[in-house]
Amino acid sequence: MAKQSSNLGHQARKRFGQNFLQDHGVIDRIIRSIHPKPDECMVEIGPGLGAITEELLAATDGKLNVVELDRDLIPILRTKFFNYPDFVIHEADALKFDFNQLASPGQPLRLVGNLPYNISTPLIFHLLKHVDNMRDMHFMLQKEVVDRLAAGPGENNYGRLGIMAQYYCQIQPLFIVPPESFDPRPKVDSAIVRLTPYKELPHPVKEVKTLEKVVRTAFTMRRKTLRNALSAMISAEELDALGINSALRPENLSLADYVKISDSITDRAK
Structure with a gap:
């Protein structure tokens, strides 16, 4: 598959868990899975160098919110996408960010993100608090995390993350992404997963x-x-x-x- 080799001079930071997606075949498949449209409220978590961002902007007529913590990436993103006036960067920690502020009546959020391995589990727990304002979430995660999200009773990966995610959402693993699709290469496989919040909870709890x-x-x-x-x-x-x-x-x-x-x-x- 063709790859985008330039990292725009940015050194991936280990403390932010950065692995930049560079495989255009994978990017195209992600975009097809999401199927973004211009009249939707798309939000990308951790846009990195903008590989997925570019395709989202093309599909949404340039309307996109992104949440990015690494302040060194923000000028790169602003320069790369300067001609999109409706491209909004929120310099913030996604673990603390109030995603509800981006939603509006009748326009639920659609979240996308190549989530850093080191914060993926706490971030998912944080996002589950905002599901009332979400239509769906498409994330790239460590495959082991996707396995935990989708696991059922009796399976080795079944536990707290899967139970609480399945309380709020339908979980659909989509496809695996190999290490060579990234720079730098992670040591494990990744996977794309779709989380779709239930309109009516199948097992509502009192508290x-x-x-x-x-x-x-x-x-x-x-x-x-x-x-x-x-x-x-x-x-x-x-x-x-x-x-x-x-x-x-x-x-x-x-x-x-x-x-x-x-x-x-x-x-x-x-």
Whole structure:
């Protein structure tokens, strides 16, 4: 596949987890997967040197918000895309950025990003807080993170990230991106994933904070049985009364099971 060899004189920074996508075949496939349109509110996280940015601008008539932390990249982006008056750069840390401010009534956000490996998991948890204002998210992530997002009960990668992401979103892994598509090359495969927030949650919980606490507590001690892992929150007798075997391990329970446990704890607290 043809590659864009220039990095515009910018040295990728390890502390920002920068790996710049350079494979035009992969970029084209990402854009086709997203299918951006001019009347949509597109937001790119971590545009880097603008490889995906360029194609998004072409597809959206130049309307694009980007969130970039590396201040050395911002003048490069401003120079490269100076002829797009509706190209807006937000110099900010995506982990702290309020994405709701970019949404407007009737125009939910569509997020895109080649997310740095070192912040991808906390960033996804941060973005899940904004799903009410999102239509979808398309991210490039370490393949292992995509596997965790999509995993189901009983699978090795199943855990807190997947359960909470699946509570809010439909998860669809799209395709794998090999290390040679980047400069510098990462040591692992990457993958593109689509997260589509549900219009109606399939398993709504009474108190989402309780669900978060139950799941976090359970997987802190994932090798223990539920009766031991959740003993501070719910008794083995209560679990059995809910039809959940207290001798199971946390990775054996479905999202619906965790919602059932959380609702029981919430009801008891009232």
